[in-house]
Amino acid sequence: QQQVKQSPQSLIVQKGGISIINCAYENTAFDYFPWYQQFPGKGPALLIAIRPDVSEKKEGRFTISFNKSAKQFSLHIMDSQPGDSATYFCAPTFSGSARQLTFGSGTQLTVLP
Amino acid sequence: NAGVTQTPKFRVLKTGQSMTLLCAQDMNHEYMYWYRQDPGMGLRLIHYSVGEGTTAKGEVPDGYNVSRLKKQNFLLGLESAAPSQTSVYFCASSSLGAGVDEQYFGPGTRLTVT
Secondary structure (H helix, E strand, O other): OOOEEEEOOEEEEEOOOOEEEEEEEOOOOOOEEEEEEEOOOOOOEEEEEEOOOOOEEEEOOEEEEEEOOOOEEEEEEOOOOHHHOEEEEEOOEOHHHOOOOOOOOOEEEEEEO | OOOEEEEOOEEEEOOOOOEEEEEEEOOOOOEEEEEEEOOOOOEEEEEEEEEOOEEEEOOOOOOEEEEOOOOOEEEEEEOOOOHHHOEEEEEEEEOOOOOOOOOEEOOOEEEEEO
16 A cells, blocks of 8 residues: 655756655545655655644745645755755654654655756 | 664675664664665665564564664564565664654665675
Protein backbone atom coordinates (compact mmCIF):
# COMPACT_ATOMS: atom_id res chain seq x y z
CA GLN A 1 0.00 0.00 0.00
CA GLN A 2 1.57 3.25 -1.14
CA GLN A 3 0.42 5.72 1.48
CA VAL A 4 2.49 8.65 0.27
CA LYS A 5 3.03 9.72 -3.32
CA GLN A 6 5.61 12.40 -4.02
CA SER A 7 6.16 14.26 -7.29
CA PRO A 8 8.13 15.05 -9.32
CA GLN A 9 10.94 12.51 -9.06
CA SER A 10 13.45 15.08 -10.22
CA LEU A 11 13.39 18.81 -10.76
CA ILE A 12 15.82 21.19 -12.43
CA VAL A 13 15.43 24.89 -11.70
CA GLN A 14 17.44 27.94 -12.60
CA LYS A 15 18.97 29.99 -9.79
CA GLY A 16 16.38 32.45 -8.52
CA GLY A 17 13.46 30.35 -9.71
CA ILE A 18 10.69 28.69 -7.70
CA SER A 19 10.86 24.97 -6.88
CA ILE A 20 7.60 23.17 -6.10
CA ILE A 21 7.38 19.62 -4.78
CA ASN A 22 4.11 17.88 -4.06
CA CYS A 23 3.04 15.13 -1.69
CA ALA A 24 -0.28 13.26 -1.66
CA TYR A 25 -1.26 10.98 1.20
CA GLU A 26 -4.02 8.49 1.98
CA ASN A 27 -3.94 8.08 5.76
CA THR A 28 -6.31 10.62 7.32
CA ALA A 29 -4.77 9.92 10.74
CA PHE A 30 -1.61 11.83 9.79
CA ASP A 31 -1.30 14.92 11.98
CA TYR A 32 2.20 16.17 11.28
CA PHE A 33 3.52 16.94 7.81
CA PRO A 34 7.28 17.50 7.55
CA TRP A 35 9.68 17.91 4.69
CA TYR A 36 13.18 16.50 5.13
CA GLN A 37 16.24 17.59 3.14
CA GLN A 38 19.07 15.20 2.38
CA PHE A 39 22.46 16.06 0.92
CA PRO A 40 24.60 13.35 -0.72
CA GLY A 41 26.32 11.16 1.85
CA LYS A 42 24.33 12.62 4.74
CA GLY A 43 21.28 11.64 6.72
CA PRO A 44 17.99 13.49 6.19
CA ALA A 45 17.38 16.61 8.27
CA LEU A 46 14.11 18.34 9.06
CA LEU A 47 13.59 21.37 6.84
CA ILE A 48 10.09 22.57 7.67
CA ALA A 49 6.86 21.04 8.99
CA ILE A 50 3.19 21.91 9.36
CA ARG A 51 0.28 20.73 11.47
CA PRO A 52 -3.24 20.42 9.98
CA ASP A 53 -4.68 23.37 11.89
CA VAL A 54 -3.06 25.83 9.47
CA SER A 55 -2.99 25.91 5.68
CA GLU A 56 0.40 27.52 5.17
CA LYS A 57 3.68 27.95 7.00
CA LYS A 58 6.63 30.03 5.86
CA GLU A 59 10.21 29.91 7.08
CA GLY A 60 12.51 32.14 5.09
CA ARG A 61 12.49 31.01 1.47
CA PHE A 62 10.66 27.78 2.30
CA THR A 63 6.86 27.50 2.45
CA ILE A 64 4.56 24.55 3.09
CA SER A 65 1.05 24.69 1.69
CA PHE A 66 -1.44 22.22 3.16
CA ASN A 67 -4.79 21.14 1.68
CA LYS A 68 -6.55 18.85 4.13
CA SER A 69 -9.58 18.13 1.94
CA ALA A 70 -7.39 17.11 -0.99
CA LYS A 71 -4.98 15.23 1.29
CA GLN A 72 -2.03 17.03 -0.24
CA PHE A 73 0.79 19.26 0.91
CA SER A 74 3.55 20.92 -1.02
CA LEU A 75 6.94 22.52 -0.53
CA HIS A 76 7.74 25.78 -2.26
CA ILE A 77 11.31 27.04 -2.41
CA MET A 78 11.45 30.68 -3.45
CA ASP A 79 14.57 32.24 -4.99
CA SER A 80 16.13 28.76 -5.33
CA GLN A 81 19.90 28.64 -4.83
CA PRO A 82 22.53 26.11 -5.94
CA GLY A 83 23.00 25.26 -2.25
CA ASP A 84 19.39 24.01 -2.22
CA SER A 85 20.38 21.18 -4.56
CA ALA A 86 19.50 18.08 -2.55
CA THR A 87 16.90 15.34 -2.27
CA TYR A 88 13.67 16.30 -0.56
CA PHE A 89 11.30 13.89 1.15
CA CYS A 90 7.83 14.36 2.52
CA ALA A 91 7.33 12.14 5.55
CA PRO A 92 3.96 12.51 7.27
CA THR A 93 3.29 10.84 10.61
CA PHE A 94 0.73 10.64 13.40
CA SER A 95 0.95 10.61 17.17
CA GLY A 96 -0.43 7.08 17.57
CA SER A 97 2.37 5.50 15.59
CA ALA A 98 5.33 6.24 17.90
CA ARG A 99 5.96 8.98 15.38
CA GLN A 100 6.95 6.59 12.58
CA LEU A 101 7.67 8.58 9.45
CA THR A 102 6.11 7.43 6.16
CA PHE A 103 8.54 8.65 3.53
CA GLY A 104 7.71 9.62 0.00
CA SER A 105 10.06 8.37 -2.71
CA GLY A 106 11.99 11.63 -2.83
CA THR A 107 12.57 14.49 -5.26
CA GLN A 108 16.07 15.23 -6.48
CA LEU A 109 16.33 19.00 -6.90
CA THR A 110 19.10 20.54 -8.99
CA VAL A 111 19.44 24.31 -9.01
CA LEU A 112 21.56 25.53 -11.89
CA PRO A 113 23.84 28.54 -11.28
CA ASN B 1 27.09 17.05 21.68
CA ALA B 2 27.56 14.55 18.82
CA GLY B 3 23.84 13.96 18.12
CA VAL B 4 23.30 10.57 16.44
CA THR B 5 26.33 8.52 15.50
CA GLN B 6 26.51 5.25 13.59
CA THR B 7 29.20 2.59 13.47
CA PRO B 8 30.57 1.48 11.04
CA LYS B 9 30.30 3.90 8.11
CA PHE B 10 30.94 1.24 5.46
CA ARG B 11 30.88 -2.54 5.46
CA VAL B 12 31.12 -5.32 2.88
CA LEU B 13 29.72 -8.72 3.83
CA LYS B 14 29.54 -12.04 2.06
CA THR B 15 26.19 -13.78 1.81
CA GLY B 16 25.43 -15.63 5.02
CA GLN B 17 27.71 -13.56 7.26
CA SER B 18 26.36 -11.71 10.26
CA MET B 19 27.00 -8.24 11.61
CA THR B 20 25.70 -5.64 14.03
CA LEU B 21 25.23 -1.95 13.31
CA LEU B 22 25.50 0.35 16.30
CA CYS B 23 23.55 3.57 16.77
CA ALA B 24 24.23 5.93 19.66
CA GLN B 25 22.53 9.21 20.61
CA ASP B 26 23.47 11.69 23.30
CA MET B 27 20.23 13.71 23.35
CA ASN B 28 18.44 11.55 25.93
CA HIS B 29 15.75 10.71 23.36
CA GLU B 30 13.17 8.05 24.16
CA TYR B 31 12.41 6.98 20.60
CA MET B 32 14.91 5.40 18.24
CA TYR B 33 14.47 4.04 14.71
CA TRP B 34 16.29 2.07 12.05
CA TYR B 35 15.57 2.81 8.37
CA ARG B 36 16.97 1.51 5.14
CA GLN B 37 17.28 3.66 2.01
CA ASP B 38 17.24 2.16 -1.46
CA PRO B 39 17.36 4.11 -4.74
CA GLY B 40 13.98 5.53 -5.76
CA MET B 41 12.19 4.19 -2.68
CA GLY B 42 12.75 6.76 0.02
CA LEU B 43 13.44 5.49 3.51
CA ARG B 44 11.60 2.48 4.94
CA LEU B 45 11.30 1.72 8.63
CA ILE B 46 12.85 -1.58 9.74
CA HIS B 47 12.37 -1.55 13.54
CA TYR B 48 11.85 1.06 16.19
CA SER B 49 11.96 1.45 19.96
CA VAL B 50 9.88 3.63 22.26
CA GLY B 51 12.14 3.11 25.25
CA GLU B 52 14.88 1.10 26.87
CA GLY B 53 14.15 -2.61 26.65
CA THR B 54 11.31 -2.27 24.11
CA THR B 55 11.36 -2.81 20.35
CA ALA B 56 8.75 -3.12 17.63
CA LYS B 57 8.59 -4.06 13.96
CA GLY B 58 8.34 -1.48 11.22
CA GLU B 59 7.49 -1.85 7.56
CA VAL B 60 10.37 -4.15 6.49
CA PRO B 61 11.56 -6.14 9.56
CA ASP B 62 12.32 -9.51 7.95
CA GLY B 63 15.97 -10.57 8.19
CA TYR B 64 16.79 -8.05 10.93
CA ASN B 65 16.80 -8.06 14.71
CA VAL B 66 17.26 -5.18 17.12
CA SER B 67 18.02 -4.58 20.76
CA ARG B 68 17.85 -1.57 23.05
CA LEU B 69 19.59 -2.50 26.27
CA LYS B 70 20.56 1.08 27.03
CA LYS B 71 18.53 4.20 26.35
CA GLN B 72 21.28 5.79 24.29
CA ASN B 73 22.03 2.77 22.07
CA PHE B 74 20.02 0.93 19.43
CA LEU B 75 21.59 -2.07 17.71
CA LEU B 76 20.55 -3.53 14.36
CA GLY B 77 21.61 -7.11 13.63
CA LEU B 78 21.75 -9.12 10.43
CA GLU B 79 21.98 -12.80 11.32
CA SER B 80 22.53 -14.13 7.79
CA ALA B 81 23.15 -11.37 5.27
CA ALA B 82 21.57 -11.56 1.82
CA PRO B 83 22.30 -9.45 -1.31
CA SER B 84 18.80 -7.93 -0.93
CA GLN B 85 20.06 -6.28 2.26
CA THR B 86 22.54 -4.18 0.33
CA SER B 87 21.42 -0.68 1.25
CA VAL B 88 22.22 2.44 3.21
CA TYR B 89 21.04 2.17 6.80
CA PHE B 90 20.06 5.20 8.85
CA CYS B 91 19.39 5.43 12.54
CA ALA B 92 17.25 8.21 13.96
CA SER B 93 16.03 9.37 17.35
CA SER B 94 13.33 11.67 18.65
CA SER B 95 12.00 13.00 21.91
CA LEU B 96 8.78 11.95 23.61
CA GLY B 97 7.64 15.47 24.45
CA ALA B 98 4.28 16.76 23.30
CA GLY B 99 4.57 18.75 20.10
CA VAL B 100 8.13 17.56 19.57
CA ASP B 101 8.17 15.50 16.42
CA GLU B 102 11.51 16.05 14.72
CA GLN B 103 13.62 12.98 14.07
CA TYR B 104 17.39 13.40 14.13
CA PHE B 105 19.25 11.17 11.72
CA GLY B 106 22.73 9.71 11.84
CA PRO B 107 25.14 9.85 8.89
CA GLY B 108 24.29 6.37 7.66
CA THR B 109 26.03 3.02 7.14
CA ARG B 110 26.57 1.82 3.60
CA LEU B 111 26.34 -1.98 3.53
CA THR B 112 27.15 -4.15 0.54
CA VAL B 113 26.38 -7.88 0.58
CA THR B 114 28.10 -9.89 -2.14
